[in-house]
Amino acid sequence: MRRGLQVILISAIVFAFYYFGFGVVGRTAGTIVSVFSTLTVISLCFMISMENRNPSTTMSWILLLALVPIVGLLFYFLFGQNFFNRRKYDKKALRDMEAYERIENEELRIHQDLSKFTTRQQQFLKLSQRLARTPISFSTETTILTNGEQTFSTLLTELENAKHHIHMEYYIFRADDIGTQIQQILINKAKMGVAVRFMYDAVGSIQIPKVFLKEMEEAGVKLVAFGSVKTNFFSSRVNFRNHRKIVVIDGSVGLIGGLNVGDEYLSRSETYGFWRDTHMLVKGEAVRTLQIIFLRDWLYMTGEQFLEQEYLSPTLTSGNDGVVQMIASGPDNERRVLRNLFFSMITSAEKSVWLATPYFIPDDDILTALRVAALGGIDVRILFPAKPDKWVPFFASHSYFPALMEVGVKIYEYEKGFLHSKLLIVDGEVATIGTANMDMRSLNLNFEVNALLVKTSSVQKMVTDFERDLLTATLMSPERLKVKKVWERILESAARLMSPLL
Template sequence: MKKKAAVIFQCNVKAREYMRRGLQVILIGAILIAFYYFGFGVFGKTAGTIVSIFSTLTVISLGFIIFMENRNPSTTISWILLLALMPVVGLIFYFLFGQNYFKKRKFDKKAEQDFKTFDRYAMRSIRMHQDLSHFSPSQQQLLHLSQRLARTPISFASHSKVLTNGKETFSTLLQELEKAKHHIHMEYYIYRADDIGTRIQQILIEKAREGLKVRFMYDAWGSMQLPKSFLQSMIDAGIQVTAYGSSKTLFFSSRVNYRNHRKIVVIDGTIGFIGGLNVGDEYLSRSAAYGFWRDTHMVVKGEAVRTLQIIFLRDWHYMTNEKILEAEYFSPVQEEQGTGGVQIIPSGPDNDRRVLKNIFFSMITSAQKSVWLATPYFIPDEDILTSLRVAAMSGLDVRILFPAKPDKWLPFLASHSYFPTLLEAGVKIYEYEKGFLHSKLLIVDGEIATIGTANMDMRSFHLNFEVNALLIHTESVQRMVSDFERDLKYTKLVSKDHLNDKRIYERFLESLARLLSPLL
């Protein structure tokens, strides 16, 4: 009966959604037709007048649709202002980045398939209910929330090791790839056909020719410069290759707004990699433009790797329709003697719970002593911004580590627009000057931390597919704390006087970028 009721409820929800969408289309059509004839009668039949009327009405209609969709208020206002001030640009941006229809239609189906195909099958042998009595009440609440939101378990039989910067990350990755015996699963947002990319490619080709199952996924937007010949040589060697969001009309598709930002490697189902590094020479500090590249990655062994495996296989199934459920991919993994807990947390537009954003919010609001944050892009929503300000005003040690120079100017300017209100609340902001900071960390009280692919920005909260690891009372947390303290030696503390000395045009550009920040 419960199952039947759930199906009926789901059908009713979908019916209401289709009805609402249909009414919107009818309304737009009626308005356009009415004003079409009105335009002929009042203004004449000149093409310019008709085009002007139609463009104006289209902007008004789209503004009404955005308003009726009950989006985040700041996002709604940003879209309406963009459409009003720059109609042509606004229309192009809306059709590329603003439509929710593709998201609802595709990702609701993906979430349903993931649950039916993988979660119920592959998660059966994982312990979802753990004894958390040895944690503080606030920590228990956080862990209960993270498991409920992410629908993944926290493992106390896993070992994690933080990998600082590209040299340590890629040397470890290359060693583990060479040891592979059964399969290699690899998923990256950015993959370049440069020196390090070619070295990894050659190992994958070698392993595929040895008979291993090698599956390689890249994001079509992030890796758009990846040559077809580079991929073809992998395919010829027997590697299964697919692109997330692959489309012949990528630039004219709403798919471009929903990107797979994950960085996942799973080897033989026993060892996994997760973190902030893509594959490219710049991540090894070989770029003249960026210089030293400060980043953080992590290697995981034990029980938690199973969750990482499932996340990859769900993404693979979504793009290829290949269901990989063979026992060898889910065989019992050797439990590692770890200190503390590790939880792998996926987040994306296929989950309306805003998983990582809400976990970040809970971590900040539950802090008792300190909140340390490192991010290359800082574009928070009101919830995160308020939580950081309140934590600082409550006397907590709140620090933000941010790059002194940008890799993308628009997010960089938007990020700076949030600094004055944070400094006023007592938040300490440090600009990293040794090179480019790309680490994505949140450390609370020196005991709980999260590391992964998600930035502290609205794109990671609402649009991208991300994956993070939540760590509690592990040696990896202590390593992250010491790395953070070392990074502070290469920073400049942002002062109120520095912000006050900014020129008017700089403040204007920052304010303009902030206006567009919900769309970034």
């Protein structure tokens, strides 16, 4: 909000000088408001242009402010302030790097036999290390959990088995049936002496009842809301959300993926119907990186640090199942890790690029990479929901499809229900699964976490599930684009203009 106050103050000073120095014709209330709002918009546009943002983002904000000033000002104060300003997260970034360096040393260097990987895959692994600065593990076991039933049954079982600690971090956590089930386990475990730490996003989980949280707190569960905006909803902090879904149990078992906690993720919602999603169970060495990501978020919000060995000594697995790397991304990282990882995966493809995402709002580089891959004969497929959960991103996503289809990208609309999986699979051997959508918000603004998998059995399971999903999807045809109604084209174009702001 500081930037907004600065703009208003500057505008007020200019307006006062203009008003008292030259006078305002008629000095009517309407004229005063008009002059003041015009000065505010001009000041904002100047400041935005001086921030050297992405040109398309800059022009989108300027157009929005110029064409609809009142709406533009509201959107700016909610979502536009310091759009790429990471200074408020500098301390968090520094502490995170210190934590990673603690486990870096020899572990971060690949000294295992890489002969089973192609030259491209070896180069890609080295690049992912330099981007993420997190260890690559050869001693981790992963299991793909398809949809809510498998995910929550696994989660409940693992929570019941907890002996030492439970660390849980979610974007959305609801106080419905499944949420209450998990709450009761956390309460019981806390009473048994298990250390339970529970973090939820203040905006994503804004509907959690206070009494629900109070019951947990009174039982000994430690709670924290990430990025609280109670005192000032118009703070720029509201724009940077923690979209991560992390569970770490006893330092040796972890879960990450696309599912939040709520009954709709178990396909119990009449609005969404069947909910298609993907999560992953992780056991072994890579859980340590998940643990550190959680503990750094906890430290940032509470000031409490728990980097002791009791939290950082996972049980290692046999290590016969490829490579696993946990990758965190967010506004505190100037390397735009996941965006660059996705770009590198696409450009390294030799045979295929398969993408599943509920929102498709790529930047120019990702869009170009997909087009070039398709032009080069790569099998590029995008699996996208036929029905939306959010209309603006849905229309914005559709505006990108014609440019992809004209170069041979195949776009499938998932018909069985709502598709929420977030997967990128390259050549059937390299894949990433996690919390990040293929949109500008996930790649630039949100705190996200993904797992990179290379030649693991989980990649093959993801391929199998993707192929099965295609059986309940419809291939979008060029003819359908030609017969779109005028109002659909207008909405898509308008949403496309807003896409850098989404």
